Amino acid sequence: MNKNYYAILMAGGVGSRFWPLSTKEFPKQFHDMLGTGDTLIQKTFNRLATIIPKENIFILTNELYNDLVFQQLPEVTKRQVVLEPAMRNTAPCILYASLKIQKENKDAVMIVAPSDHWIEDEAAFASNVKQAFNFCETNNALMTLGITSTFPNTGYGYIEYDKISNNNIKSVNQFREKPDYKTAKSFISQGNFLWNAGIFMWSAKSVVEAYKNNQPELFALFESGIDTYNTDFEDDFIRDNYSKAENISVDYALMEKSKNVFVLPATFDWNDLGTWGSLYDKLDKDNNDNAIVNSQVLSEDASGNMIRTKANKVVVVDGLQDYIIVDKEDVLLIFPKAKEQDIKKVLQKVKDQFGEHLG
């Protein structure tokens, strides 16, 4: 395996649209969302480990989840876990991790990937990443994997690439934020728009260069600690300085500003598992089109439901269509799938009325 290959696994999210399963204390990426026996972060780690040496996979997360990471990824060492002492979106933490990796290996090429997405075809994923890595090794490029957009989804960002190129790897014209429905439809019909899955690849050299050019202040902040990185003094520096960083996404900080951005259209099927409904879409269904994780269900006149409980709990459901039914120790949610975008609001109400500990 190529020792220059690295990964930064983004594992600091809260996944509040998967409440009540996902909570601030125990978010989505640490759950076995699909009922396969592996948590999402375990699946993602193992997928990356087919092409990247395990010891080169770094986990970027919040101090809150330090213990969960070591529990779920016992092969990971302290060196590989990069903790954000404050929530500052993706640009600061990716810069920080990139500088650490570059200091360790100046020839590093890396993938930055979410820890909580679903990818079925792992071989295609590995093949796509290798192709991108090859490109990044020889070009000063910021690369992304774009997902073939199958319908005008208004919940994703889009990547517009240069139509003219015949290469697999396309030059990116621009990133487009979540569009309205009409705009999304026009994107699809134009044929050169892909979904932005938040998967980035670049050499350490290229990404550090991009920060230097596009985010000089942020770069200066983290560059000033370079002597401490990968030493005993690193924690002190980060604790004292991290919170000074601007709260800004890597999309906005680098990708939308750089000229050397490229996209490889992914050849694998992908799902961001963003909501209970998207999880429902990915799961096998029973004879009544119910998606069931862990439960033993007796249903009558009930279809299209997403049902999840602890292992082997019996659920008797009669007369419900297209509901999310999620049961946890202290919370039971019975909620229409069509209103799943309201779950964040519901969570806020629950916390206001019954206590912060429930979210």
Add this chain to the structure above:
Amino acid sequence: MNKNYYAILMAGGVGSRFWPLSTKEFPKQFHDMLGTGDTLIQKTFNRLATIIPKENIFILTNELYNDLVFQQLPEVTKRQVVLEPAMRNTAPCILYASLKIQKENKDAVMIVAPSDHWIEDEAAFASNVKQAFNFCETNNALMTLGITSTFPNTGYGYIEYDKISNNNIKSVNQFREKPDYKTAKSFISQGNFLWNAGIFMWSAKSVVEAYKNNQPELFALFESGIDTYNTDFEDDFIRDNYSKAENISVDYALMEKSKNVFVLPATFDWNDLGTWGSLYDKLDKDNNDNAIVNSQVLSEDASGNMIRTKANKVVVVDGLQDYIIVDKEDVLLIFPKAKEQDIKKVLQKVKDQFGEHLG
């Protein structure tokens, strides 16, 4: 308190229409169905204890529930717990208990009462029972309390009394089993029909006499053990003989056959808590007409629901009308109130598919 007053509390039922809360292992009468802090058998015991010496209240139950009785009624002694070694309906066990009581106190008058009903006005109940006891002390009478029938319920038995009498205590013409709707309506319009609540009162002498006359075989079986009752030899006799008894209800064995049957129309409000729907009717409602026991509920467009969980569990429910939502450790039921009579069938299916332990 009158030392001749006795009670037989019927506590052997399974209450399967309250599944999943009520199970064979832990049936309805041992649950705090109303969320008041007392279980139904505790409420019933305390209600009887206002007029009957505590040590004269006997609990008739199944061996399975022996421990539950002592846990929930710690003031009760072994002498007061009469165990049926086999399920033989109400006539055998009432005869057995009556003979034991008569042997202990030949002047006993007693009430036989279910342990799992709801009675709000305890003072009215006490007053009605005393009135009936007075009558039973001086008359060879089999008495019952009849409940004023407020609508043509087809789920109850009815008691038809003699219209002509001006006394409070009426002579009974006949008992009528659960009628069809048309018949029930005609009962109501006739004005001399009451609901049979399964509450009986008589002197030990009268009830033993009635068994002797109407059920000579049953009487002979239990009379043959009279020397052993209230002695160390009783358990052996009962173990060897109880299962020989005919499986027959006291209604059928005595009340429908005897001429000396009387009814006192009850002056208290009563509910048999026979189904989740009847429990719903008795509970206080929130602003959306949901009846909630133990749960903390956030509801949207949800009304008329009967919701019960363990204490303080948060339930978020959106868009459900007139449902039974009952959550237990290993079972979650989401079921239309209108179909509550099917819960027994559902329970059977659950046991067949997922295991007997769930019922």
